[in-house]
Amino acid sequence: MTKQLILSLMLAGAAIAAPSGAMAATTQQITASSTAPATVHYRTATIEGVKMAYREAGPADGPVVLLLHGFPTSSHMFRNLIPSLADRYHVIAPDYPGFGESDAPDHKQFAYSFAHYADMVDALMGQIGAQRYAMYVMDYGAPVGYRLALKHPERVSGLIVQNGNAYDEGLGAFWDPIKTYWKSGSAKDRAAQAWLVTPKATKFQYTDGVRDVSRISPDNWVHDQALLDRPGNSEIQLDLFYDYRTNVPLYPQFQQFFRERKPPTIILWGKNDTIFPEPGAHPYLRDLPEAELHILDTGHFALEDKLDEMAPLIRDFLDRKVAPR
Structure with a gap:
């Protein structure tokens, strides 16, 4: 049966069993439950002569949620989260240069650094016209996002922190x-x-x-590895591993931003993550005592198997703290 035929039969059954007032209510309920799926746009912007790709969804005038990915992935990591936010929120998920669908200029011609990434994301948000935003920061997304916050602390409306480090305790044996x-x-x-x-x-x-592990799509590592295997990309990644050292001295400044600005914050942390283990989650509460902390029984890319838990928590947080009705 087509969707239209099924809907017609349901309405007909309701009409037989209910008075006209109840019929109107039934029609309204069915219509409300038939929400159209989110339309995601795959766009690019040119910044410093480099094509920067990004996913964009949701109402243009909605509160902005900026999704900042980690290594070795891209905005692809947010593909399943975006639809759960895009009915109300203006969602923007960029690919850093060297990742995803963005250009990957030769590492001898382009500075692959977290400071540069923060500047480029800043320029992207300027082109889009986003003057205020909540940030989802994960892995590499944390230093990119927190550097952006140091540049424009007044623009940060909230933080969603998922295995994104800002404390010495989070740099373990790995x-x-x-x-x-x-x-x-x-x-x-x-x-x-x-x-x-x-x-x-x-x-x-x-x-x-x-x-x-059966909940994790193999498409993830096949997709990411294909991009890592592009000529010259390994040198890009090695440059970034080395540049990560520049983030650590900024941890006190990140923490000062937390204390002074007190952005509404929700922390969702995969406790079994070897790269950014659970000890990196709890220190946030020293500087953000009102933060909402959720420790999840999963690993590094928590959205892949815990989306059913995380999406409602994130949506509830945004509705209460970032854009209350």
Whole structure:
């Protein structure tokens, strides 16, 4: 049966069983439950001569939610979350240069750094005309977003933090070899990080710490690895691993931003994450004591198997704290 035929039969049944007033109410309920799926637009903007791709959905005049992805993925990580927000919120999810559908200029010609990414996201938001926004920050998205917050603290209407670090406690044993590279900057220590862009490492990031791996689509690591394997992309990623060291000295400034601006914050943290483990979640409460903390039984990319838990929490938070009715 077509959707229209099914709807007609339901209305006919309601008409037989109910008076005219009840019939009107039934029609209204059915119409309300038949919400059209969100339309997602896949757009690009040119910033500093570089094509920057982004996903955009929702009403142009709605409260803005900026979704900032982690390594080694892109705005693709938000593909399932966007529809749950786009009926009311203006959702923007960029791909950083070197990721997703954005350009990936040669690393000798383009500065792959978190400071540069923050500047480019800032320019993108300026082109779109977004003057205030809540930010979802995850993994690399945390230093990008928090640097953006330092530039424009008055623009941040709220924070959704998911395995995005801002405290020394969140840099566990996983980071020790990378810290060695930070200290030396040597070719040898750089080469030692190359395993992080291999298929095994990419799959690990999606499956480690997940209780039911059958809930994780293999499309994730196939998609991400295809982009990592583009000529020259491994050098881009190695540059970023090295530049991550510049984020750590900014942690006190990030924390000062939390204390002074007190943005409404919800923290959703995969407790089994090896890269950004649970000890990185709790220190946020030192500076944001009103933050809502949810520890989830999953790993790094929590949206992949915990969307059914996370989306209602995020939507409720935004409705209460960012754009109350």
